Amino acid sequence: MTARDTPGRMTARDTLGGMVAVLAVDGGQSGIRLRHSSAPRVVEAAGVSRAGDSVTAVAETIATAWEASGFPPADRVVLGLTTAPVEPGEADRLCALVAAGTRSPEVWLADDTVTSHAGALSGAPGVSLVVGTGVACLAVPGAGQARVFDGHGYLLGDEGGAFWIGRRALGEVLRDRDRGRTSALSTRAASRYGDLDGLAIRLHDSAGPVNEIAQFAREVLDAAADGDDVAGGILDDAAARLLKTAIAAAEYLAATDPLDDAPLALGGRMLEAGSPLRTRLDALLAGHPGILPRNADAEPIDGALLLGSADSPGRYRALTHLWKDGAAA
Known part of the structure; x- marks a missing residue:
């Protein structure tokens, strides 16, 4: 697991205005990256394949990376994952595990196609x-x-x-x-x-x-x-x-x-x-x-930050699974 400074090309962190703390997660089978709206650092962890219980494996990887990062708890976690489950029950399970592992009350889950678009076209x-x-x-x-x-x-x-x-x-x-x-x-x-x-x-x-x-x-x-x-x-x-x-x-x-x-x-x-x-x-x-x-314009992890800075996923709503305080929104 490594951390590095990445100069941002978006203004996602500026748009947060300190109102909502967002933990952005971009990941798949090659690697998982975390970034917090309060810091420019990107924390990287090994990717997770779809083999076996990928939901538990992804949640544990995110929790371990977050614990090691020193990032503070977030008001909202935004996940952009190539391994995002499409079955609502599994999506809820992943969100609940990530919420518990990062001590966050709200999780938005989407395929990384969504966060890639948000970053590439600034929404x-x-x-x-x-x-x-x-x-x-x-x-x-x-x-x-x-x-x-x-x-x-x-x-x-x-x-x-x-x-x-x-x-x-x-x-x-x-x-x-x-x-x-x-x-x-x-x-x-x-x-x-x-x-x-x-x-x-x-x-x-x-x-x-x-x-x-x-x-x-x-x-x-x-x-x-x-x-x-x-x-x-x-x-x-x-x-x-x-x-x-x-x-x-x-x-x-x-x-x-x-x-x-x-x-x-x-x-x-x-x-x-x-x-x-x-x-x-x-x-x-x-x-x-x-x-x-x-x-x-920017990378998928920047897109996740930008997406999480808004009150709702907006034009990405149909492709985003919302979970808050123990239930799907």
């Missing part, structure tokens, strides 16, 4: 496409129902995300090994994971296979930047799939809330400005004049 209407281990894409019209695109998890979707890229690349590595060939990606895989013999078994048996595989996406980005054709081809495919997701969200926004251009905020570690994946996606988006891409 304004538009489309956010945030790519990390998975893909979080949300279209929020000025009036009308917000709608999630992709974000179906590593088994059924998240096409173009870090896990998707890492899995594709490691599949190529293992196929090359079966055929007695080596490549730039093979060398990088051996450097990261050790002997390629038994790699598949070790990854399947690891405590966090999704995160382990997703981490290899960074090697793919680096290999593509060095001119490797195989890595470049994987990123070409990833960018094309992300484009389809962005177009579907922009078309929904245009049909629901017509605008001259659909704002599209791009964020996440895989879409950092200048990265090989971002460069490819930018080139594809240039051919779609109805979409106005830009960098995300």
